[in-house]
Amino acid sequence: MGDMTALTPPCVLTVAGSDSGGGAGIQADLKTMMALGVHGMSVIAAVTAQNSLGVQGYWELPPEAVRAQLDAVLGDIGARAVKTGMLASPVLVETVADALASYDAPVVVDPVGVSKHGDALLAPEAVETMRTRLLPLATVVTPNLWEVEQLTSVKVEDESGLRGAAEAVLELGPAWALIKGGHLPGAPVDLLTDGTNEYRFAAERLDNRHTHGTGCTLASAIASRLALGDDVPEAVGKAKEYVTGAIARGFPLGAGIGPVDHAWRWR
Template identity: 70%
Template sequence: MPPNPAPPRVLTIAGSDSGGGAGIQADLKTMLALGVHGMSAITSVTAQNSLGVQGVWDLPPEAVRAQIRAVADDIGVDAVKTGMLSSAPIVGVVARELAGLGAPCVVDPVGVSKHGDPLLAADAVDVLRTELLPRATVVTPNLDEVRLLTGIEVTDETDLHRAAAALLALGPAWVLVKGGHLPGDAVDLLTDGSTDILLRAERLPREHTHGTGCTLASAIAAHLARGDDVPTAVRAAKTYVTGALAAGFPLGAGIGPVDHGHLTRAGTV
């Protein structure tokens, strides 16, 4: 029998979460659930659990570069997702490597963990703005990351448009401003500057939300690798994340993870 064709290939460039709820681990679980082949370039190792981040150790930039090149030169890449990049040298290396890949890239500009632990050095923020965001097909900041990147404080739904305009000025093709921390319905704004799409969903009263941002960005990348355009990919990713969030479960003594395998457990795949 002939071999099965390879599925679409997605590379995540991010930190490792030893608790398995976010970071590289969440990315690879999401990619598997959505039918793509996940590959990884680890930027940092964290000692992390449901209570927070106890330690962070960055890999040398050359190690990050070598991982990216090993994957790209042999296997190939149909889409990229970036997460925790930690330091200015790592952000710079990733931006330069992405320039040669020619694949759509989803940038999750991770600044702090779910527990408030800093995951991006202060001197890396400007490199992220000037070198990485211009490479992004989609950038997916939450409201804290909007403030970090633009200085804009989003307090209501009308501020989403102002924040998105400021982010688009930094060079990404599309911006998805995640308004999940606003009161009322969960409202996100997706825009490329000419098309505005408001994604509104009923707020789920859930405690176990660890890994939500990583999961969303990875799901978008998976759908882009499968050939979807950006609006279609974002809508499909939102549907997946909403299901994962609804199925989140307690783990440890703190914030539990979303359920990346909810589709399988629900019998829909």
């Protein structure tokens, strides 16, 4: 006999692309969600053929397939938080924005624009759709500095530029912006702000090139913590701790860049 009193954990939905190498995308999202104690669900918007060396191929799913997955999950199970990742074309961004506009749950938008290998993952015409349709629905948006430039044309040269970047991103409508400053020289600092309150998250720079999946992992960790009831600054702080540990234990895989270790707390 099964235990009929089992409690269902909070459910979190990721809408993103599949990474065949298992380090980023949907696969990173689901591993992160499990590690943080929530039930992960997925809407696959694209399938990639990729490994430690880069992305070899990319196939979008038809918008009706993406919409049907969204309706299936949100209509029956529901989500306490939603995370969006790679949505490469205008029609996919629109499809997801349409479904989420009427759904009442926090949304973490990882505005995926470029991969670790420098591959462009967002069509130029999709940038505008992302800005006008998806970012206004975001509870938190988590761009790196390249993505800030892609979305706002603001180029950050040093830590003093993070605030201006955040203000430019907030003008696009999200409630909170988390500007990831890891690509700047010096100790990495991320800036989180809603335009009034400002938090800075510093971490040591880890000498580890196995960082595939960090962006996906951070956004999923934030969504997981929001689903567990944290407020935004608390969710980001805990997500940062999880990701820093995962990067510290990133491991080699194949001939290129390895992934972070999603299971580091258990190993």
